Amino acid sequence: MGQVSSAGGLWLPAVLTAATILLWATARLPEYLTALLFFAAAMVLRVAPAEAVFSGFQSSAFWLVLSGFVLGTAIRRVGLADRIGRLLAAHLSGSWPRLVGGVVLLTYALALVMPSNMGRITLLMPIVLALADQAGLSEGSGGRRALALAVGFGTFQLSASILPANVPNLVMAGAAESALGVHFAYLPYLLLHGPVLGLLKGAVLAACLCALFPARPRPAPPAPAPAPLSPAERRLGVLLLGTLALWATDTLHGVPPAWVGLVAACLCLLPRVGFLTGEEFAAGVNFRTCLYLAAILGLAALVTRSGLGDVLGRAILATLPLDPARPARDFGALVGLTVLFNFVVTANGVPALLTPLARALADASGLPLVTVLMVQVIGYATPLLPYQAAPIVVAMGMGKVPGRDGATLCLAVAAVTFLVLVPLDYLWFRLLGWLG
Template structure:
């Protein structure tokens, strides 16, 4: 009976998140309430998301993003980027995708980056003669959305699914992911190569002919706030990249940086501005996802689900590539059912059973899911892409078209090469 109640609760929660019939934060709160009242799972497990590093890194990301905007550093960066984005269509799209990816290294919030970059990119589009509602306009808006979400999966603290995965792995297996090894694992293929594919497909599907314009230089001198924030960001990035050496989680580094941005005199944000920037709705959603993952593991649902699904997968220690493609397919199925943010919460508890059946290391199987949840078949599976489409007023059919073409390119090119690269790193055999 307890298992049935737990299964019903998990299915209902995932269904509400996937269909967006209720706000995401409200679904999370309902999950917390139902799990504590109707099951015997300890509250420490149900609310473990609030103690997770992922929760605090998301909160820190909102604070850093707000500080970047308030100090004027965002405007300075935009002015510096204008000359590099103006020119040919390929250069404009390529520059947009490159900036979207580069911003993920210093601003760990997909929504924050899209909110920062979209007005800048579309303003440059207007100056280049690309009209609102044109195919070129749609292409640039989608370049921001897809470049921000899909490529940021290669940077550990840069998006919500990564953080949910890291928190779920920590809660389920007691393992900790490190910034630099993760970056080395995914940047060459899932970051750089996939970025090239995004640029190529946007240029192919949304052709345009921008007209040259003279970029305006940002002549104002650096303010004290800009200098201090730049130093904080550089120190934060350096600490993130060396976490394997000093052992401090990226979340706690981000939390220290956020605190520095909030300190009187030293910082940049007031109490009211912190309240506006912190977006507790998203933080509650992340805590709910992490709590759901721990709940699935604690109730034994993960093992039961594995007993049902894993025999259906062609997992074979003698054919590791087939096992890899099986995991990729499972991840895509979960992506369609639960959206990208929910994939790690459901997949992670199954990873041990998959590892046992496939003969591959647990850590390798856990990393396989990144390729799946970073490749949505349809825009609704990734809320940052939906937000980008709304900001750019992109019709749904245009977003679906790019999503499907990228999914095909990922299956044919990215996924096999990611497997080869992980083999070179010694993570898989065959």
């Protein structure tokens, strides 16, 4: 089969893409049902080959999420999450801004040493939910949902400022190197994006969470002397430390984080040496979220494979108001272009689609090529809806956060980003000499 069905042309993938995105955005149907309908319609209508439609199940992200649910369930099952939660509660509880800010800061600090978004969510979510329990934030409460959202949004959005800590960053860097011969270094990238997209955006995220989900965490009671670690806690602790070490050194040993996580998950499920029964595995793994993630990745692959992404890119490029005499407007237009593409191919697909267009965009805008490449980071790090960023979806699934809450926070953070942080980013780019 070619890129698209000869009978359907481009209109079939366009209609299917628009309908799927609309259903996810409006939550008219459960997200897993929309995912299943997408798979069924894509195959019945033959809009793309099966290997593209179901590519999400072959993606390392899917398996890292699945293993993450297993590890998170094990952390809760043996009591490690409660133990760590009590330690954090002693320092963070009692003040809602301090609690939210501490969780957001924790997501950013961990991104400096651990390259996998999904892996960080796997480690942090059970700990943060245990922290919520210690702070008296009960199941279903706004405060508990806010802390879960802090994990998802902080893990994805802030890590965009650290080159190896975010999948879209790696896609962009790889595409820039292979297609354009442009190489990025760790420290210059961090200097460019860390102050605004990392620190200031973290403050914006914490402020939005506090404003949208007010809560009154109870002060942590005086912590008794910690009980000795149980044998299961010791064994799981060793497994987690080994997994974290392998995740943090994946560039040295060459084993992707997904397969490290999958091995760790298998060890958790083994009889006698593991920590979970079959029933606990079935209860702990959110297969609805796994289906949703697979569909998001499959949709992005369909848009690329069908040629719809290329057509959209050329059409938008022809109408984009770029003028070398107006660099500030060009800067904003490029951010807007990235945000628009985020609706269609989601964050992981945006750099794969936009990076090949960077030279043409640079010629039309008069901005340096490397600057055009860097501007897209601002856009794909600022989703307008949760489905555009798979780590946010996963965190919402693990934290049992309704889609409406995730969408509300997306829009709130995006509004402040576009009104305040993008102009500050433009001034920072200019101060560092990235605007030519």
